[in-house]
Amino acid sequence: MRRIPLLLAVACLAACGDGAPAAAPYTPGASHFAATTDDCGTFDLDQGEDVPEDAATCLLDAFTAQRVVTMKATFPTTEGDPIPVTYTTRADGRIDVTTDSRADGLGTPIIERETCSALTWDERDGLRTDGCDEPVRVEE
Known part of the structure; x- marks a missing residue:
């Protein structure tokens, strides 16, 4: 009879480990980029200026590969007010464009x-x- 309480105590202590989940096993051919976000750069642009070609290429390559990356660019209004825009490619082959006006x-x-x-x-x-879908208001 003493073995059952002892085994229960050992099982309970084993279940109270550090709680860290085991890493997901490697699956050949599976995309391991979907859960990570790479950075294609951050740019403060002048009137009439667009993002550099290498940054656009970074974003386009990720978009085509359905890999998640982010690029941030701040464009000035005609009056010079800064309007930050964040481009985030998605693993489903779409892109989110968030504009802060x-x-x-x-x-x-x-x-x-x-x-x-x-x-x-x-x-x-x-x-x-x-x-593009209709713009959706984002709460900060």
Whole structure:
């Protein structure tokens, strides 16, 4: 009879370990990028300027590969107010574009996010999105 309480005590102590979950086993062919976020850079841009080509390429490559990355760019309004925009590619092949207009002295001070299905870049037009859902207000 003493063995059962002793075994129960040992089992309880073993269950009270550090609580850290075991690492997920490696699965060949599975994407290990979906849970991580890489950085394609942060840029403060001048009037009429767009993100550098290498940063746009970083974002486009991740978008095409359905790998999660983030890039941040601050664009000035016509009056020079800074408007931060965060681009986050998603593992489902879409991209979230979050625009913070709170510093726009003549605009509506909100944060909005659009989810888009297309991303392009060229020297003339710069970085562009298409196939976007209606913007959704984001609470800070």
